Amino acid sequence: MTAADTTTTRRAASPRGSGTPRRRRHRLTFDKVSFMVxxxxxxxxxxxxxxxxxxxxxxYFALTRWSGFDPNPEFIGFENFVRLxxxxxxxxxxxxxxxxxxxxxxxxxxxxxxxATIVTMGGPTRGQIRxxxxxxxxxxxxxxxxxxxxxAIGLMWLMIFDPSSGPVNSVLTAIGLDQFQSYPWLxxxxxxxxxxxxxxxxxxxxxxxxxxxxxxxxxxxxxxEAARIDGAGRWRTLWSVTLPQVRSNVQTxxxxxxxxxxxxxxxxxALNANGGPENSTLVMGQYLYRTAFTKNQFGMATATGVxxxxxxxxxxxxxxxxxxxxxxxxxxxxx
Amino acid sequence: xxxxxxxxATQPEGSDxxxxxxxxxxxxxxxxxxxxxxxxxxxIIWSALVILPFVYTLLASFKTSSEIFxxxxxxxxxxxxxxxxxxWTESGIGxxxxxxxxxxxxxxxxxxxxxxxxxxVLARFEFPFRRAIYYLMLAGLTFPVFLAVVPLFFIMQNFxxxxxxxxxxxxxxxxxxxxxxxxxxxxxxxxxxxIAEAAAIDGAGEWTTFFRVMLPMAKPGLAAIAIFNFLGxxxxxxxxxxxxxxxENYVLPQVMAAIAxxxxxxxxxxxxxxxxxxxxxxxxxxxxIFQRQxxxxxxxxxxx
Numbered sequence: 322m323t324a325a326d327t328t329t330t331r332r333a334a335s336p337r338g339s340g341t342p343r344r345r346r347h348r349l350t351f352d353k354v355s356f357m358v359x360x361x362x363x364x365x366x367x368x369x370x371x372x373x374x375x376x377x378x379x380x381y382f383a384l385t386r387w388s389g390f391d392p393n394p395e396f397i398g399f400e401n402f403v404r405l406x407x408x409x410x411x412x413x414x415x416x417x418x419x420x421x422x423x424x425x426x427x428x429x430x431x432x433x434x435x436x437a438t439i440v441t442m443g444g445p446t447r448g449q450i451r452x453x454x455x456x457x458x459x460x461x462x463x464x465x466x467x468x469x470x471x472x473a474i475g476l477m478w479l480m481i482f483d484p485s486s487g488p489v490n491s492v493l494t495a496i497g498l499d500q501f502q503s504y505p506w507l508x509x510x511x512x513x514x515x516x517x518x519x520x521x522x523x524x525x526x527x528x529x530x531x532x533x534x535x536x537x538x539x540x541x542x543x544x545x546e547a548a549r550i551d552g553a554g555r556w557r558t559l560w561s562v563t564l565p566q567v568r569s570n571v572q573t574x575x576x577x578x579x580x581x582x583x584x585x586x587x588x589x590x591a592l593n594a595n596g597g598p599e600n601s602t603l604v605m606g607q608y609l610y611r612t613a614f615t616k617n618q619f620g621m622a623t624a625t626g627v628x629x630x631x632x633x634x635x636x637x638x639x640x641x642x643x644x645x646x647x648x649x650x651x652x653x654x655x656x
Numbered sequence: 657x658x659x660x661x662x663x664x665a666t667q668p669e670g671s672d673x674x675x676x677x678x679x680x681x682x683x684x685x686x687x688x689x690x691x692x693x694x695x696x697x698x699x700i701i702w703s704a705l706v707i708l709p710f711v712y713t714l715l716a717s718f719k720t721s722s723e724i725f726x727x728x729x730x731x732x733x734x735x736x737x738x739x740x741x742x743x744w745t746e747s748g749i750g751x752x753x754x755x756x757x758x759x760x761x762x763x764x765x766x767x768x769x770x771x772x773x774x775x776x777v778l779a780r781f782e783f784p785f786r787r788a789i790y791y792l793m794l795a796g797l798t799f800p801v802f803l804a805v806v807p808l809f810f811i812m813q814n815f816x817x818x819x820x821x822x823x824x825x826x827x828x829x830x831x832x833x834x835x836x837x838x839x840x841x842x843x844x845x846x847x848x849x850x851i852a853e854a855a856a857i858d859g860a861g862e863w864t865t866f867f868r869v870m871l872p873m874a875k876p877g878l879a880a881i882a883i884f885n886f887l888g889x890x891x892x893x894x895x896x897x898x899x900x901x902x903x904e905n906y907v908l909p910q911v912m913a914a915i916a917x918x919x920x921x922x923x924x925x926x927x928x929x930x931x932x933x934x935x936x937x938x939x940x941x942x943x944x945i946f947q948r949q950x951x952x953x954x955x956x957x958x959x960x
Contacts, residue, residue, distance in 0.1 A: 356862035357777065364774035364833060365789065371830030372796045375804035375811060382807060389810070436702060439695040453695055461947055462703045465710070468943040470891040472912040473935045476928075477713050479916060486721075486925060488712055488728030527706065555691065584800060587893045587909075591916045606802055606894070614898065619806050626803035633800050 383627045387620040394620060401624035411625070413600045414608040417514070421582035421604070422636065424518055425525075426575045432526045433574070434567075436463070437533035438559055442545075460534065463527030471524065475591020478520045482506040513597045521588050525581075529574050536570040537563060572644050579636050583629060586610070605629050710936070717929035724925045739926035740934070748903065749931055752911040759821055759907055760889045763828035768882055770829065771836030772874065776866060778837065779844035780852070790841070796834035805898045812899055819902040827899060828889050835888075836881055843877035844870070883946055890939065908935055 383401060387394035405411050440456045453459075466474060481487050484505040493501035506516045540563070548562050564571075586606035589597075596603030605625060613622035716724050718735040744750045778790050808827065809818065817823025847870065855865045871878075893909045900910065915931055 350861075352861040352863065356866070357781070357783070360773040360777045360866075361789075364770040364837070367770065367826070367830050368793065368796065368833050370811070371808065371827055372804065372834070373792070375807035376796075376799055378807035378811075379803045436699070439699060453692065453699065455696075455699070459699050459703060461944070462706050464943065464947065465706055465940065468887055468939050469936050470893075470909055470912070470939065472891075472893055472909045472916070473932050476912055476916045477709055477932055477936075480716070480925075480928065480932075481709055481712065486725045491728050523705070526702075580800070584802065586802075590893075590897075590913060594913075594917045609802055609805075610898070613806050613809075619810075623803070623806045626800070626806065629800050630803045634798065637798070 379623045379626055382620055383624040385620040388617050389619045390617075397620070401621050402628070405621065405624055405628065410600060410603070411605070411608055414596075414603045414605045415628075417600075417602060418583050418585070418604050418632075420514065421518065421521070421585055422579055425521055425582045426578040428518075429522050429525045429529060429578055430571060430574055432522070433529035433533055434564075434571075436526065436530045437537060438563065440530070441534055441537045442555075442558075442563075460531060463530050465527065466524045467528040467531075471587040472591050474524050475520065475588045478516075478523075479507070479592055482516055484508070507593055507602075508598055510598050510601045513593060513602050517589065517592055517597075517602050520592065521582075521585065524588070525578065529578075532570060532574060533567060536567040540566045568644075572640060576637050576640050579640065580633055583633050583636065710940075713929050713932050713936070717926065717933045719926060719929075721925045724929075736926055739930040742924065743927040743930040743934065747911060747915060747927065747931055748906060749908070749911050749934055751904065752906045752908045753934070755821060755905055756890065756907040759825045759828065760886065762822075763825045763832065763889055764882065764885055766825070767829045767832045767836055767885060768878060771833055771881070772840055772871060772878065773866070774833070775837045775840035776844050776870060779841050780847075793834045793837050796831075797838065801831065801894050805894065809899060819900055819905055821905055824896060824900050824905070824907070827895050828892060831895065832885050832889060836885060839881045839884075840874065840877055843874055847873055879949060883949055886942075887939070 382394060384396060384398055385394035386397050386400075436459075440453055440459055482489050484490060484503040487506075489506065490501045490504055493504075504512075506512045544562055544566070545558065548558050553561065584606055585604050589602055589604050589607055593602045594607075596607060605628070609622050609625040609629070612618050612625060712728060715729065715732065717739055718737075719732040719739075720736055723730070723732055774793075778786060778793075812818040812823050812827070815823070817826065851869060851873070852865055855869045860868065891909065893913075896907050896910050897913060900907065906914070912931070912935060915928060
């Protein structure tokens with residue numbers, strides 16, 4: 322599709338094209354020049370000034386000592402990075418991001434896949450393959466957390482886990498677990514991180530469930546019918562038919578979730594703006610924000626940003642590599 | 657399973673098979689019911705887990721503080737509309753709502769226009785560095801916003817845009833642009849070439865062709881990405897928190913963050929829950945109205 326289109330465009334633009342209307346497209350008229358300048362120039366200018374140039378500048382500022390007030394930051398080479406990796410607080414934040422990176426994608430994807438499978442194929446195994454009763458309702462509901470602002474979700478759960486007024490503790494005390502009388506879920510090292518992860522997974526499962534539902538619906542039903550005739554049960558079908566078919570979607574989801582886990586700023590800022598008990602939920606984004614806007618160490622802060630970017634890109638590359646080594650999606654589909 | 661039933665029906669005279677067959681048949685039927693029931697139960701638990709926090713928040717927003725402490729899911733004695741009045745006037749949420757509407761609304765219009773223009777030129781014209789520009793756009797999608805935040809802070813300051821609503825709106829446009837271009841690029845590529853040629857024969861210039869012919873044809877794509885951008889920008893957090901320090905210009909997420917930050921101190925519980933409801937309700941209503949288009953656009957945009 323894409324290739325064919327490109328050739329058409331190219332032929333249309335080629336000066337040797339014989340049709341008059343095609344040649345007219347190539348002539349440089351005022352109409353055409355003004356059109357190209359405005360249509361390409363304005364968006365690119367905005368993009369270059371506000372997106373590209375900050376990224377490029379960041380790479381330089383990361384190598385400087387800079388309080389933000391002097392016009393000429395002092396160039397200090399890689400000193401910021403050395404100091405960064407000697408700072409226990411940063412290492413703690415990095416470790417917390419790694420925990421999020423390891424836990425959130427698999428848990429979210431597993432739950433999303435289970436729910437998506439149930440919704441699309443939970444119906445009876447006899448006759449036509451169909452979804453479970455009320456599938457439409459479940460899909461609408463599952464999407465709620467995605468549309469609500471993340472900060473509102475964080476705040477909502479902050480109140481639900483509130484030590485003295487939150488329903489979690491009142492329910493637990495009501496069933497006789499008196500030790501939860503006023504247990505500070507987000508104020509103890511033991512529970513702060515698990516609760517945070519729970520909230521984030523809660524917020525994301527529905528979205529990925531919808532993605533997987535769309536992917537599963539895109540699988541031709543002949544394949545399922547063939548599997549059924551071959552005597553494949555539900556688990557066998559899920560494992561040998563559905564999973565290989567949605568493999569590339571799982572890869573995409575894994576990358577999105579991983580990139581998010583390396584950020585996670587919003588939720589952490591809502592649940593524990595100060596980094597949690599003993600910095601147990603501090604993440605790199607919060608560290609960067611603090612370094613920049615409360616300590617005014619802008620060189621150090623951009624160095625943190627560079628580390629975040631490198632880890633993010635390395636992670637995405639790793640996911641592609643793993644997927645490729647274990648037999649990439651194309652091979653799987655052709656089999 | 658359907659095969660099993662058929663075999664059972666067409667071969668009733670088989671002497672050694674019946675026990676096995678009935679066994680399999682029974683297991684098939686029973687397993688089905690069990691599976692469907694378990695599935696329904698799982699989905700109901702999941703839905704409850706999603707809905708209950710919202711219900712709790714809604715109920716609590718109408719309660720007095722002592723009622724909130726007393727029992728989580730009881731109905732309020734008498735709805736405390738005062739909670740809403742207090743939060744609207746005292747937390748600055750009313751002002752923030754107006755700011756959010758201005759910033760997101762203007763950014764949405766501009767990014768749709770610029771994104772469509774850029775995607776159209778990239779998709780349908782041949783010129784030097786076309787590929788390079790396209791990949792440069794994609795690169796903007798891969799880097800974390802955090803990397804850009806500090807330099808962007810000073811760029812905004814130098815332009816005198818730091819902490820102003822137009823400035824914030826402009827950064828929203830810039831950061832929503834790559835995905836918009838990426839999404840609309842394939843859309844414009846699929847539009848038939850013949851129509852553009854017909855328009856050219858009829859004497860339409862490039863400008864006219866774009867605004868009168870191409871843009872109307874791309875409407876479904878534009879609608880999908882508009883909804884997507886609206887949610888993304890309305891929920892945008894790091895950009896305003898870093899680049900919009902003046903309290904009178906706060907947008908909704910910032911007010912929420914300020915409330916969350918002060919939640920450890922003496923808090924007005926009812927007003928806090930009312931604030932959450934004020935932020936959540938409009939988005940949920942918009943979602944329920946547009947949910948079909950949105951779910952479509954999400955799977956379209958990410959499965960490509």
